[in-house]
């Protein structure tokens with residue numbers, strides 16, 4: 264695997280994990296504001312997982328001397344805003360947001376796993392991504408189970424979040 268490609272992988276995953284933290288921060292701030300303790304507890308647990316993931320990619324960025332994406336400040340604002348807005352639609356849209364994000368991340372990590380396995384290199388990073396992938400799939404399942412009704416509006420919201428996440432992934436690999 265070329266150095267340039269490995270840098271892209273580390274850069275985009277680093278961005279994504281920090282983006283996830285920003286989304287959960289926005290959700291938690293507003294969930295706590297409206298006093299929804301039950302939803303807040305579920306979100307908080309998943310946010311802790313993202314912190315662990317982000318810490319590991321912080322370490323990898325440092326170790327591999329990978330340049331983080333220049334778009335980090337944008338993802339922080341966009342993520343936080345998305346999280347905050349999702350609270351307006353109640354618990355279902357909070358969970359729909361996670362389901363949609365994790366669905367994209369599930370596929371994103373799956374394709375990186377395939378790529379790394381094919382390369383036969385970077386076994387340590389492969390192991391890390393496999394572990395994180397399993398945890399993201401778990402988040403996706405939790406969120407899906409917490410949604411009581413999939414209205415057309417909720418489906419449209421998920422679609423929009425998916426499109427946004429895919430665009431963010433494409434930009435964060437290169438920029």
Ligand SMILES: [Fe+2]
Nearest residue numbers: 280312313316
């Ligand atoms: Fe994560």
Ligand SMILES: [Fe+2]
Nearest residue numbers: 365398399402
């Ligand atoms: Fe996650």
